[in-house]
Amino acid sequence: MANLESVFLGIKSPNPFWLASAPPTDKKINVLRAYEAGWGGVVWKTLGTQVKNVSSRYSSLNYNGTKTIGFNNIELISDRPLELNLREIKEVLRLFPDRAMIVSLMADNDRKSWHEMVKKAEDTGAHGLELNFGCPHGMVERGMGAAVGQDPEIAKMVVEWVMEVATIPVITKLTPNVHSAVPGALAAIEGGTNGLSLINTIQSVTGIDLDTLVPNPNVGGKSVFGGYCGPAVKPIALKMLTTLSQDEKIRNVPISGIGGISTWKDAAEFMLLGASNVQVCTAAMISGFKIITDLCDGLNNWMDDKGYKNINDFIGLSVPKIIKWEELDINFHIVAKIDPAKCINCGLCYIACEDTSHQAIAIKQGHPYNTYTIKEEECVGCNLCKIVCPVNDCITMEEQRKGDEYLNWIEYEKRGLPLNDH
């Protein structure tokens, strides 16, 4: 049995799974149930000057019969009284002293407000603070949330205000609504933050009701951009995480990974790309707190299979595997191979290859089943056929190097080697 225990900025939790700051963490009753289900920690939904939320609040993106591949929301920070939140945090901490309790904060944009908010949050006995510089809707118009995160100067200033009074670890949560997360991260580090988390939600329109012509979610016939999350955002989050993990000035700062994590595999991927722990929200909102069972169990079994005893054994291992394009080996070449014993003759590989570009699959007409084979000399090794094939391991990509030596584009160009003539 691998040890799933996590220590993030000195904050211990029995597993690396925290619930992100969001509706599931906005009150005692929820958080107690999450802890009972086995969650390692929670980031309590953002506290600040009390707000009022609207109805409706959420919308989703469905695809080909699968519901909620993406999700968005237009909720603001906590709409409950600040004092009530603080009291409940204290109570929860007393009942579950072994779990991580982080409080998310978004104060009004002045030094005094931030100082007061930090002190109030610390008085609960919480283990850490997370600064919400990422909320992409509602708070932005008030000069908060992503409005802070999008401007490194302001972000740095606010972090400095917080660090003037904070005595517990501070995590700065970054917005993805920027061309690069790096400047914001650097600014937060300069301001003194202890850790980072990303991504917050992405500004989005999930769709439009084609009867009413009102985009989703519909609030009395109108809509606003909502914060996008769920499985669809994972690839974007992983990319942003990697840019931080690769940066020399950022890489030693612990990062809490967030963005579409639904399964233990997603969690492993975030950690492989440098996240010290992960935060989950949408998956728990859609399927309930019980998903923690398989998140832990699946990660544990994978770690056992791979021989990782602690989560630190694999954190960051995939970071060096993402390099610059011009460093890739041009002599590496793979070609597709179709296993006729597994092929079900659906033709999906054929038409994908045919219509995409390469015409590298031959078709032999049959009734009712056609036979498909790879034209090796035409195959560029793009993976598309393997991607569309409905049968596991029916199409494999086999290595057929173009040359023994490692040869990258820079060298290729320097030597004046030939380009395609067709």
Added chain:
Amino acid sequence: MSIQSNRLTEKDFIANFSDIHPPYEQDEGALIEASRCINCYDAPCTKSCPTSIDVPLFIKQITTGNVKGSAKTILTSNIMGAGCSKVCPVEKLCEGACVFNLMEEEPINIAKLQRYSTEKAISNNWKLFDRKKNTGKKVAVVGAGPAGLSCAHALSREGIDVTIFEKEEKSGGLMTYGVAAYKVTPEFCKDEVDYILSIGGIDVQYKKELGKNISLEELDKNYDAVFLAIGVGIARSLNIPGEELDGVIDAISFIYDLRTNDYSKISVGDHVAVIGMGMTAIDAATQSKRLGAKEVTMIYRRTENEKPCTQVELDLAKLDGCTFIWLASPKEIIGENGKVKKLVCNKIMLGEPDASGRRAPVDTGETFTIDVDMVIKAAGQIPFEKIVNTSSLQNKAGKIMIDKNNATNLKGVFAGGDAVNGGKEVVDAVQAGKMGAKGILEYLGL
């Protein structure tokens, strides 16, 4: 033992003859099933459909919420797509070819999805087809069965006025008169026919029978072209002693009676023997049981391996409690006071493969006898040879011969469906009607 009607209660009849393949009750069911489809390229299901319905497209259209488009995709290829979704032996056509079978997975429920889209089209009376400008041409179609309706619809779309001459009181042919009621209800048949005819330009004249109150010469003279879709209808006789006894009936008449009367009025015996193992034999056997027969025994001269019906059909008869005697052939029906009493059968063994490729039945010389009070003959149907022979139509034992353009040897006279092929599936007849229309359009220079 006796033959009686009204063996069951009204409630039992309703239950026994209700739809055996209920539709999706909610859209979600169809959406989930449609989403399983991987939308094959050059799809085996489409290639296995005699009318070449673009199955991946119509299923994809269900997933995108374009049910109207889905129905049009189906009906463009097969105007009786709704009925075919209920009566097609899909296990040997589209669903049998589904690539999921090759993964040992359940094939996509194509028939049920097809029913979903087409029934929505019928119940909402979606106007999916327009008629082109009137060409001034007139075509006569003989027979309002699947082939005739399909041909008429295709011609009407092209701006031709069509008159169908039908010997019965209703359209639909075997769909209306020759299929088990639990597969297609009389109400459904009427709705489907009404929907097909709603395109306009098709006038159906009932109780008009070729060779009786209409003649081919007359049609030839009054119309620009003629399409013969007269089907097959005469039950093959057993040619054994006792066939004239009271209690011997052919399956076609039996099912016809069932489809045109209240179930309570149809008589069945206590112990019914059904001769044959085709689809019609199964329909007769299962419906005898559902009318209240105590025992139904199906008798077939080959083994289960050579059965002409599909496994799904055979299972249906098994689930209905029918029993089976394989390798047996009727030799004599013994009567008492003019009524069926016993059936004597030859025991059969299989010999060398015959012309059909199946091993031929060979008489062993041994016999056995079973007590029965009713015998239903379902040993196949033969064409209307007499009608065909009164004209100079080229034919082969009554099956009308056509060329690659679906034309007969008589100028302007085309033919298709069971009258040509000797009796196949509804879907084959629909395709034949389409092809007949194509031949006629070319002939008329349209």
